Amino acid sequence: MTIILTPYWADGVQKLRMAPQPPPKPKYGLTPPALDESVHVVRCLNQLRSKDEGIEKYIYLSALKEQDSSMFYKLCLENMSEFTPIIYTPTVGDACLQYSHIWRRPEGLFVSIKDKGNIRSVIRNWPRIDEARISVVTDGSRILGLGDLGVNGMPIPVGKLSLYTAGAGIRPSSSIPICLDFGTNNQKFLDDPLYLGLRQKRVTGQEMTEFMDEFMHEMTVAFPKLLVQFEDFSTDNAFLYLERYRHKYPVFNDDIQGTGAVVLSGLINAARLSSAASGQPITSHRILFFGAGSAGVGVATQLMSFFTLNGLSQQEARERIWLIDSQGLVFDGRGPLPEHKKFFSRKDYEGPPITDILDVIEYVKPTALLGLSTVTGAFSPDVIRAMAALNPRPIIFPLSNPVRLSECSFEDAVEHTHGQVLFASGSPFPPLEYDGVTLYPGQGNNMYIFPGLGLGSILARVTSVTDSMVEASSIGLANALTEEEHAMGLLYPRVERIREISAHIAKEVIRAAQKAGVDRSTDLRRMNDVELVKFVNSKMWNP
Numbered sequence: 109m110t111i112i113l114t115p116y117w118a119d120g121v122q123k124l125r126m127a128p129q130p131p132p133k134p135k136y137g138l139t140p141p142a143l144d145e146s147v148h149v150v151r152c153l154n155q156l157r158s159k160d161e162g163i164e165k166y167i168y169l170s171a172l173k174e175q176d177s178s179m180f181y182k183l184c185l186e187n188m189s190e191f192t193p194i195i196y197t198p199t200v201g202d203a204c205l206q207y208s209h210i211w212r213r214p215e216g217l218f219v220s221i222k223d224k225g226n227i228r229s230v231i232r233n234w235p236r237i238d239e240a241r242i243s244v245v246t247d248g249s250r251i252l253g254l255g256d257l258g259v260n261g262m263p264i265p266v267g268k269l270s271l272y273t274a275g276a277g278i279r280p281s282s283s284i285p286i287c288l289d290f291g292t293n294n295q296k297f298l299d300d301p302l303y304l305g306l307r308q309k310r311v312t313g314q315e316m317t318e319f320m321d322e323f324m325h326e327m328t329v330a331f332p333k334l335l336v337q338f339e340d341f342s343t344d345n346a347f348l349y350l351e352r353y354r355h356k357y358p359v360f361n362d363d364i365q366g367t368g369a370v371v372l373s374g375l376i377n378a379a380r381l382s383s384a385a386s387g388q389p390i391t392s393h394r395i396l397f398f399g400a401g402s403a404g405v406g407v408a409t410q411l412m413s414f415f416t417l418n419g420l421s422q423q424e425a426r427e428r429i430w431l432i433d434s435q436g437l438v439f440d441g442r443g444p445l446p447e448h449k450k451f452f453s454r455k456d457y458e459g460p461p462i463t464d465i466l467d468v469i470e471y472v473k474p475t476a477l478l479g480l481s482t483v484t485g486a487f488s489p490d491v492i493r494a495m496a497a498l499n500p501r502p503i504i505f506p507l508s509n510p511v512r513l514s515e516c517s518f519e520d521a522v523e524h525t526h527g528q529v530l531f532a533s534g535s536p537f538p539p540l541e542y543d544g545v546t547l548y549p550g551q552g553n554n555m556y557i558f559p560g561l562g563l564g565s566i567l568a569r570v571t572s573v574t575d576s577m578v579e580a581s582s583i584g585l586a587n588a589l590t591e592e593e594h595a596m597g598l599l600y601p602r603v604e605r606i607r608e609i610s611a612h613i614a615k616e617v618i619r620a621a622q623k624a625g626v627d628r629s630t631d632l633r634r635m636n637d638v639e640l641v642k643f644v645n646s647k648m649w650n651p
């Protein structure tokens with residue numbers, strides 16, 4: 109199941125060599141006499157664990173995925189909490205930074221701005237046209253919190269699609285990682301002789317949009333059953349292209365909608381616990397966002413629906429939300445704002461700009477503080493203590509990725525709230541002991557959402573991904589906690605249950621698609637919920 113696509117940067121043209129089908133069983137004598145599959149599992153794990161550096165583990169697993177994908181996914185499924193931090197966030201961030209140096213062989217499709225007018229022929233080089241169901245597409249312009257990494261962003265689609273297979277049973281051969289190359293504004297990369305992308309500044313504006321129109325059209329023609337997930341586009345373009353295509357093609361943006369849904373889900377569970385401690389109704393929560401990019405505004409938008417579902421009007425729901433960006437509190441009187449910040453800009457604040465986060469906390473008196481800023485350590489001990497002074501169980505979610513960009517660590521949050529914090533971060537932190545009790549950090553990462561949202565969308569063969577489907581994925585996740593997980597104080601289910609959770613989310617997503625009338629697999633409408641979950645499970649690929 110190997111693909112070898114010679115990339116344009118190798119010799120100027122995309123050439124295709126189909127790798128051979130799975131090799132025939134080796135002849136007697138060509139494998140060691142005592143090679144036993146069940147023992148080989150242990151051997152592979154030992155080889156992985158013998159490596160000290162995350163990036164070495166990443167390289168090892170990339171090779172394993174390529175050489176023996178069944179073994180890779182088997183190990184992945186059996187060791188989810190060990191594997192996800194390697195093949196996904198945070199180590200995948202290091203893999204991106206070093207991609208042009210550690211690169212071995214192509215693992216996806218590169219389409220460059222030089223291919224404009226000719227995108228069809230590039231896409232048609234993909235070897236398994238008929239099987240394609242899901243593509244994760246990035247332009248590398250905002251990789252995690254690491255900024256513009258150009259084609260070095262490719263490990264992100266690769267990693268997300270590994271989780272589609274591990275977490276939702278999408279057949280590996282049905283997925284297409286795509287990196288669009290518009291150039292990069294990362295001077296370090298432009299100066300690096302090993303950099304694998306176009307050696308030019310980014311193309312933007314009209315030319316980029318013409319390219320995107322052609323790309324989306326050709327994708328749909330080539331792959332009629334495909335769902336597209338936009339990933340890690342810079343904020344403006346993330347909103348622009350989501351709006352431009354979402355009513356025309358089955359597409360969603362993971363950073364706006366996936367992150368929005370996963371954070372809403374964690375907040376629902378945190379708000380339940382926090383309200384139980386404070387005696388305040390859930391609708392009295394006051395949510396302060398530190399960071400107003402695609403993820404921040406995406407989450408704020410999802411949150412509106414949480415408040416409206418709990419009985420507030422649209423206007424009241426919006427008034428529960430405050431944003432801080434690099435210039436402080438976002439309010440109308442501050443001057444012109446970018447389009448995506450206008451909706452949540454405060455209309456009721458008329459004083460001078462408030463730039464310090466502690467002053468904003470004093471003014472807003474938030475019950476929840478969410479970080480989507482990529483500013484390391486922005487939630488200082490003073491900030492955490494200010495939240496603890498206001499709330500018996502403060503909700504603090506430092507969501508920036510990877511770990512080193514997190515607004516605070518789990519340890520700091522626990523220490524400065526005396527163990528009372530309700531915590532979720534974007535990247536994983538280890539559990540810790542406090543006062544003799546083990547406390548577990550939540551991981552508010554869209555990896556809980558996109559596999560199930562994507563699977564449901566694919567199985568229902570939706571014409572578009574509606575807001576109601578995204579919301580259904582979020583509430584589905586929030587309600588997926590078991591009694592035991594509740595008792596442990598978790599905000600998200602254990603990642604080991606990812607398949608079960610994805611199946612549940614997919615069912616909710618399919619139902620929402622049916623309600624919205626965007627499903628083309630209308631025969632699923634006749635199934636009851638039990639039958640539908642059974643059907644979803646039966647469609648999952650197993651290593």
Ligand SMILES: O=C([O-])CC(=O)C(=O)O
Nearest residue numbers: 197252340363509553554
């Ligand atoms: O990839 C992740 O871990 C979450 C995500 O979408 C991002 O940070 O852009």
Ligand SMILES: [Mg+2]
Nearest residue numbers: 339340362363
């Ligand atoms: Mg992302």
